[in-house]
Amino acid sequence: MKKLMVVLLLMSTVFLLIGCKDQTETPIPSEETPVVTTYDVIFVSNGGSNVATQVVNEGAVASEPTDPTKEGFIFAGWYTTTTFDEGTQFDFTDVISADTTLYAKWTEEVHTLTEAEKLAVDLEAFESYKDMVLTASSLNLPTRGDQGTVLTWSTSNQRILTSRGVPIPNPIGGEAKNVTLTLNARNGEARVTEIYEITIPAKTESVITSSKVLAYETLTEEYSVADGELLTYYVDNGNVPFVDLQDFILLLDGYIYSDEIEFLWDEPTQTLTLSYTTTYVDDITEEEITETYEAILDFNANTITVQDRSFFSGYIYSTETNYSAGLSYLDEYYFEEGNPVVYDLNAYRFDMIYHEGDYVIPFHLANLMFCGGSYFNVYYNGDHYKGIYAYGDETADFMTSSLNKTTIPADVRLATFDAFAFTLDYFYGLKEENGVASYYNELYKVVADMLNNVYLTSSRAYSDFVYKVLDELHSSMVYGSVYGGPEGNTPSISLANVGERTNAWYSVYYAVRDGKTARWGTNPIPPFRIIAGTKTAVIYLNSFVTKAVDDPDTVIDSNDYMRDAVDGIFAADPTIENIVVDISSNTGGNLGALYRVLGYITENPIASHYQDPLTGEKTTYWLEVDTVARTNVNWFFMTSKVTFSAANLMAAIGKYQDVATIIGTTSGGGACSILPIYLPDGSAHQISSLNMISYRVGSDEDGWTYIGIESGVQPDYELPVSGLTNDQMIAQLIDQINAGTATPYQS
Numbered sequence: 001m002k003k004l005m006v007v008l009l010l011m012s013t014v015f016l017l018i019g020c021k022d023q024t025e026t027p028i029p030s031e032e033t034p035v036v037t038t039y040d041v042i043f044v045s046n047g048g049s050n051v052a053t054q055v056v057n058e059g060a061v062a063s064e065p066t067d068p069t070k071e072g073f074i075f076a077g078w079y080t081t082t083t084f085d086e087g088t089q090f091d092f093t094d095v096i097s098a099d100t101t102l103y104a105k106w107t108e109e110v111h112t113l114t115e116a117e118k119l120a121v122d123l124e125a126f127e128s129y130k131d132m133v134l135t136a137s138s139l140n141l142p143t144r145g146d147q148g149t150v151l152t153w154s155t156s157n158q159r160i161l162t163s164r165g166v167p168i169p170n171p172i173g174g175e176a177k178n179v180t181l182t183l184n185a186r187n188g189e190a191r192v193t194e195i196y197e198i199t200i201p202a203k204t205e206s207v208i209t210s211s212k213v214l215a216y217e218t219l220t221e222e223y224s225v226a227d228g229e230l231l232t233y234y235v236d237n238g239n240v241p242f243v244d245l246q247d248f249i250l251l252l253d254g255y256i257y258s259d260e261i262e263f264l265w266d267e268p269t270q271t272l273t274l275s276y277t278t279t280y281v282d283d284i285t286e287e288e289i290t291e292t293y294e295a296i297l298d299f300n301a302n303t304i305t306v307q308d309r310s311f312f313s314g315y316i317y318s319t320e321t322n323y324s325a326g327l328s329y330l331d332e333y334y335f336e337e338g339n340p341v342v343y344d345l346n347a348y349r350f351d352m353i354y355h356e357g358d359y360v361i362p363f364h365l366a367n368l369m370f371c372g373g374s375y376f377n378v379y380y381n382g383d384h385y386k387g388i389y390a391y392g393d394e395t396a397d398f399m400t401s402s403l404n405k406t407t408i409p410a411d412v413r414l415a416t417f418d419a420f421a422f423t424l425d426y427f428y429g430l431k432e433e434n435g436v437a438s439y440y441n442e443l444y445k446v447v448a449d450m451l452n453n454v455y456l457t458s459s460r461a462y463s464d465f466v467y468k469v470l471d472e473l474h475s476s477m478v479y480g481s482v483y484g485g486p487e488g489n490t491p492s493i494s495l496a497n498v499g500e501r502t503n504a505w506y507s508v509y510y511a512v513r514d515g516k517t518a519r520w521g522t523n524p525i526p527p528f529r530i531i532a533g534t535k536t537a538v539i540y541l542n543s544f545v546t547k548a549v550d551d552p553d554t555v556i557d558s559n560d561y562m563r564d565a566v567d568g569i570f571a572a573d574p575t576i577e578n579i580v581v582d583i584s585s586n587t588g589g590n591l592g593a594l595y596r597v598l599g600y601i602t603e604n605p606i607a608s609h610y611q612d613p614l615t616g617e618k619t620t621y622w623l624e625v626d627t628v629a630r631t632n633v634n635w636f637f638m639t640s641k642v643t644f645s646a647a648n649l650m651a652a653i654g655k656y657q658d659v660a661t662i663i664g665t666t667s668g669g670g671a672c673s674i675l676p677i678y679l680p681d682g683s684a685h686q687i688s689s690l691n692m693i694s695y696r697v698g699s700d701e702d703g704w705t706y707i708g709i710e711s712g713v714q715p716d717y718e719l720p721v722s723g724l725t726n727d728q729m730i731a732q733l734i735d736q737i738n739a740g741t742a743t744p745y746q747s
Contacts, residue, residue: 042101043068048075051104056096064092073106115188118147123185129196137238138410138453139165139198149187156180159444160200166410166451167200171346172302174202206235206351208242208360216251216378219397220389221549222319223376225254230385233360235351238411240680241380244358245272245297248366248378255376255387257315263359272297272359276315297359299352302345304369309341309615309690316374321548323592326559330605330622334704338615341426343369348422349414364419364680368427373689377678381482389550390676391478391684399479399682400486408483408681413451413458415680417443420450420462423679429672429688430472432613433710442469455484456491459683463491466685471499472710473587473644474674474688482682505668508641511721512585519725528565531727535577536734537569538638538727544589544597544646558593559627562600566630578734580636581650584664584724588645591673598650599625601635602659609694611706618706620696635660636734639713640721645670649693651713656695662715663733664724671710718745 037058043051048068056062067075081088084105113121122145129139141153141164155161160168160179170177181196211233218225228251233242250258257276264273274295279288293311297304306312345352345365353360367378379386379398386398408416424431424439436442442465443450449461463477479488495503516525530537539562547557569576581601598606605622612618637654639647639662651667654660672688679685698704717737723729736742 039096040099041096042099043078043104044101045070045104046106048073048104048106058097059095061095062092062100068104070104070106072109074109076105076107078102079105113147115190118145119149119185119187119190119192121145122147122149122151122187123183123192123194126183126194126196129181129198131197131199133199133201134161134167135201137167137236137414139167141165145185145187147187149185152184152186154182154184156182158447161198162448162451164448164452166414168414168447168451169200169349170202171349172203172205172351173346176201203349203351206242206353208233208235208353208355209237210234214380214384216385216387218387219392220376220387222321222389223255223317223387224320225252225387232363233353233355235353236411239409240411240415241363242353242360243363243366245361245366245370246359248363249370252371252378252387255317255371257317261315265354265359270299270354272299272354274311278314297352297361299354299359302350302352304343304345305340307340308338309612309617312369312373319374319548321546323546323590325546325592326596326599326626327592328624328626330624332622334618334620336616336618336704338612338617341615343426345422348418350418350422362415362419362680364415364678365422368419368423368677372676372678375676377676379678379682381682393550395479395488396486399482399488401482403482403682404485406483407453408455408458408481410451410453412483412680413453416683417447417450419679420685423677423687426614427675427677427687427690428470429613429690429692430470430710433708455481459484460491462683462685463493464497467493467498467502469499470687471501472670472688473502473505473668474670474672475686477683477685478676479682479684488684505641505644508665508668508721512640512642512724515721515725516585527561528569529727530569530573530576531731534731534735535573535575536580536731537573537576537578538580538582538730539565539569540582540585541565541597542583542585543587544591544593546590546593558589559596562597563627566600570630576633578634578636578738579630580638580663580730580734581660582638582724583643583647583650584638584640584721585642586644586647586650587642588647588670591646591649594646594650595623596625596627598653598659599627599629601629602657603629603631604657604659606653606659607657609696609706611692611694611708612690613692613708614690618696618704620704634734634738636737637662637664638719638724638730639664639667639715640724641665641668641712643667643712645674648709648713652693652695652709655713655716661717661737662713663717663719663730663737664715665718665721666714667712669710669712671708714747715745717742 038055041054041056041062045051045068048070051065051068054062078090079088080090082103090102143151145151153163155163157179160177177200179198181198183194185192211231213229214232216228216230230243230251235242246263249256249261260276262275275292277290277292279290293314295306295311350362350365363380371378375390377388379388381399381401382403383401388398392398421440421443446461449457452458459480466475466477477490480490525540528537528539545558547555605624607620607622610619637651637660639651643651648667648670651662655662671693673691674686675689677685692708694706694708696704696706719733
């Protein structure tokens with residue numbers, strides 16, 4: 001018992017000692033119990049699924065979590081910056097030494113479409129075309145979709161909607177037109193054909209939607225027209241210019257006797273009457289004669305009516321250049337009145353608008369009908385108006401503008417197409433001879449190309465039409481569109497781009513040229529030569545030129561040329577008996593110059609016969625030249641197919657008026673004078689006008705038949721092309737003609 005008490009006492013003493021020590025001493029930790037520091041790694045998923053924050057011991061690495069998800073996106077890693085800069089992507093092998101926030105980067109998930117899906121996406125762009133009523137000036141018909149689909153369009157009727165999306169409506173008052181547009185779409189192996197039924201409403205009356213004032217400047221010295229301004233209207237939010245006809249005529253005072261033209265508006269009938277009078281004294285009866293010319297513009301019916309086409313020429317000033325110098329017109333003349341002309345503007349989709357007292361008509365119509373007939377034209381380049389004579393001098397002077405190198409708007413392309421048809425139908429002198437009812441029928445065969453928004457395609461279409469379809473040397477494309485550039489470049493032309501008649505002309509032209517080159521080489525052909533050992537001389541005359549006020553000093557007037565040649569011949573040999581005027585290379589020129597040349601050949605009055613194929617009007621007048629003719633010699637005109645235009649007329653006068661004997665081959669034709677025309681796209685052409693040179697058969701008693709010389713003049717005696725430069729052949733034929741032993745030409 002005692003031993004037990006001792007043990008217990010000892011144990012309590014130990015416990016007491018231990019308890020007292022805990023209260024007075026702090027034990028030192030051992031290496032087996034370290035202090036641990038931790039950090040938070042926060043995951044910002046940026047719209048993706050939630051990723052839990054990780055608590056990571058210092059010096060440890062974070063566990064790479066399962067990738068978050070986000071609809072429409074692909075997870076692209078965790079970054080330590082919100083801008084995901086290069087080099088900031090987090091590496092989960094890096095130890096953690098501080099609190100860390102990581103940001104999820106996403107890239108948009110791109111679905112790889114199948115070819116069929118791509119095709120379907122591209123076709124969605126044309127859903128609105130189904131059962132469409134098309135009122136815009138064009139329909140977007142691309143050839144390739146955004147997904148690479150190849151789109152091929154075709155139309156059931158090019159005269160309603162072209163395959164490039166240009167609608168061609170009926171005129172005002174006409175019916176709507178329906179057309180089927182077919183789309184063949186291909187994307188790889190996937191193919192679909194879509195059909196769109198489209199309605200093209202008839203043209204509605206034009207509404208003026210904007211206007212601006214443009215400056216006008218005269219660039220020719222032939223007429224004294226002051227610079228000024230012209231208010232220009234635009235209709236239906238389009239690009240085709242319109243002008244007030246009265247403003248237009250007043251602006252051109254100095255070219256037009258503007259103050260003498262009276263404008264009379266009748267509100268109930270919506271008609272405008274333009275009138276002016278001319279008074280002259282008849283040289284035979286000595287009576288004073290007053291004639292009144294009228295043009296009636298019906299703004300309801302869209303028609304312009306004249307009883308006499310002379311209305312458009314009687315109000316014009318003479319040019320500064322005196323093209324009639326030395327010519328006297330005799331009192332005697334012959335005249336057969338023609339028929340009135342009604343210009344149906346509706347048929348060509350032209351619209352005239354009476355607007356707040358202004359008589360608003362398309363600018364190109366005003367220029368063509370009231371201005372361009374005497375070679376003066378007003379040119380519109382989108383920024384300005386320029387007055388030019390014929391085709392101007394430097395194209396950059398009038399074609400430089402903001403329109404250069406831009407796409408021709410659809411409404412301008414259609415207006416150009418319509419204006420070309422209108423011009424050919426009402427102003428082309430060979431329409432009747434060619435048996436054409438309306439040139440629309442021919443133009444519609446190439447309408448898709450002419451209305452093409454690719455300039456090179458449309459320009460080539462117009463060029464080919466002029467050279468292949470019209471196919472005569474008085475008609476050509478002079479300048480390309482102002483939209484093409486200030487140079488007015490036209491498509492290149494070769495014999496592959498011209499018609500059969502023009503090809504035939506050039507084949508002879510090359511032969512004639514080669515013959516002259518073989519004879520004279522690169523040296524100038526002498527103005528005249530005397531054939532050795534004969535009494536025959538030859539004058540080489542390759543054009544008819546009246547030196548104009550705008551011409552440089554190097555231009556030689558034909559009157560001076562002919563005078564010097566004739567004087568030179570007789571100075572060299574006063575005994576000359578025969579003179580041959582070589583016009584085998586002469587392609588024409590000014591008629592006044594031609595008449596003055598004839599003044600050295602004949603003292604007889606020269607008859608000029610003209611007919612108007614549009615109205616049927618026929619006119620003959622006689623003139624005399626104030627030079628002294630050499631009537632003591634035999635005159636001969638030498639011709640070939642190259643002999644053209646004014647030279648063709650010289651051959652006709654020589655043959656049908658007993659002025660000269662014609663030797664050579666049939667001349668090349670060219671019966672009509674040239675008319676410069678400018679279309680709404682700024683392109684320039686020349687065409688055979690309604691002023692058709694003719695000869696006539698019949699009598700005053702039995703009536704006269706006027707025959708155009710478009711087909712050329714047959715020679716009295718044939719001399720082949722190979723003989724045109726062979727002096728021995730020329731002299732031998734003339735000797736035979738004078739002796740009465742030559743064989744007349746048989747057609």
